[in-house]
Amino acid sequence: MNRNGILFWIGAALFLLIIALMTHFVRNEYPFFAGYVILQFIVLAVAWSILGGHAGYVNFGTSAFFGMGVYTAVFLFKVAGAPLAVQIAAAAAVGALMGFALGLITLRMQGIFFSIATIAATIVIETSITNWRYVGGAAGIQLQRPPVTPPFDGYVQMLFFVQALLVVLAVAISRYIQSSWIGRGLQALRDDELAAECTGVPTLRLKVLACVISGALMCAAGAPAAMYLQYADPSSAFNLNYSVSVLAMSLIGGTAHWLGPVVGAILLGSTQQLLTVTISSEVNVLVLGVMLVLFVVGAPEGLIGLLKKIRKEGK
């Protein structure tokens, strides 16, 4: 393992330690509520970038994966009262399957057609869940949290820690992909799919693989949300805002490096939390739209791209 790798794992361990200490010593519940949402967005943005950043396939189906994660958890909890770990693992499996299906169906589509197809798939899945009475239908479903397991004082604290674990997992995977043959292959097919195919890059397998990994992570990130809200309904679980927020976070941070989506998610996620509390959720969406337009027009490579540019000019 090289120096960067060691530094990364030390950083990850420190991050988890701080999170664990927080759950023990911070008494106020609000930081956990807000922090949970930001961590969740980090996982989603990092997962999105695996397909959207490296391969350049703009997935607008984040909400489909997120929502399926929520409903996998709801279903398992209702059927068997499954514990949180099982819910998340099952959601990851469902997400991987969905990613596989999405990859297969959309293989022939490129560019905007892929994006439109992912929006379409989202709505079709949402409508199916809306018509499924067992998990609450359109009206949604209330969930009663089980008692919390010992090292944690409260359920929200536990969810906060679990989501932090998912963040470390997602970032580690994304880092690995970036520096491995998978990442290089995906970048090759982003730059020129035909040329990549001709030079022997297995574009088909790589795309499906990226879809599977990205989908599994997104679904896993969605699973704890059912217990977090103690409630689930299709129109909020599958809300298009998730897709656009996550896209905005990745673009704002920059997709050229694994750190980009993390930075973008922290920035936009905390701004959104702040705005929702202080002003209103409508203004929150307005800021999302404005940031998206500003960054796409003004800084197409995101903050990471801006930093690189400044550094280059400084030299």
Place this chain on the structure above:
Amino acid sequence: MRSGADRGSGGCAGRGGLCVFSIDLLLDAVVLGVLLGCFYAAVSLGLSVSFGLLDVPHVAHPAFLVLASYAVFVLNEQYGIDPLLGGLLITPFLFLFGLAAYRLYYETFEKRGSDAGVRGIAFFFGIAFIIEVLLILQFGVDQRSVTASYIGKAWRIGDMRIPFRLVVAFGVAAGLTILLALYLSKTFMGRAIRAVAQDQEALRLMGANPIRIKQWAFGIATAVLGISGALLIIVAPVDPVLDRAYIGRTFCVVVMAGLGSMTGTLVAAIILGVAESIVLTLFGASWAPAISFALLLGVLAVRPQGLFGRRS
């Protein structure tokens, strides 16, 4: 589309239980579906030009449409102007707006190179969200509707009840489609627009400026929204986030039509209208949102060039 709710009681879903298949019911659904389909064609025509011919990933098209509806609403509410006349009145402004919007899009994306599609779609989503929120802040989340002599009446043919506003939408939509198809095939500028869609480089070599032609075309695509927006608010009440439902419908129609064909747009829209209408009748309104998207997904997966595709 909310028109399903108007006649939900006639469908099987309202009664619950198994549906007894009836020819009358089906015929009813088909007739209404055709009318509805023409209306869908009218709201998709602009996108058929901007996305179908110009390759602009215009996901904000439905948001512009809803915006135009609100303009029609204000004219109707404040000055008592007939919605269709209102739609005509705002058309020149929309045209200018379209010219400016394409300029901005061209300068920021197309000029810079190949990534235009991917970042363009993010850009237009941002625009759509901004329009949504501004409408919510200005008008609130309530549904708005217009008043005119032909809204609320219905024709009765035997057992069938045909809302008059759908007939108006049908007539105007058919007229608009024919007009636009004629414009694109008969006039000099219209042919230039189709030429630019086929081969931009060739046009440049002929000494024409493809960008000006595309800008003009985008202006027309936006101008059409005046009448489309008027129809939207005539057919059913409008609220600020209605555009999300129409992303699926308009893109479904345009992709199914095979990018850029006006008559194809009309046929595809009628297929969508009839499909939605039949599903509404058989399974109930809760399945309606999925129809357009499922059709779209099917078309994209099986025949990406559309039913009447201009490209192989």
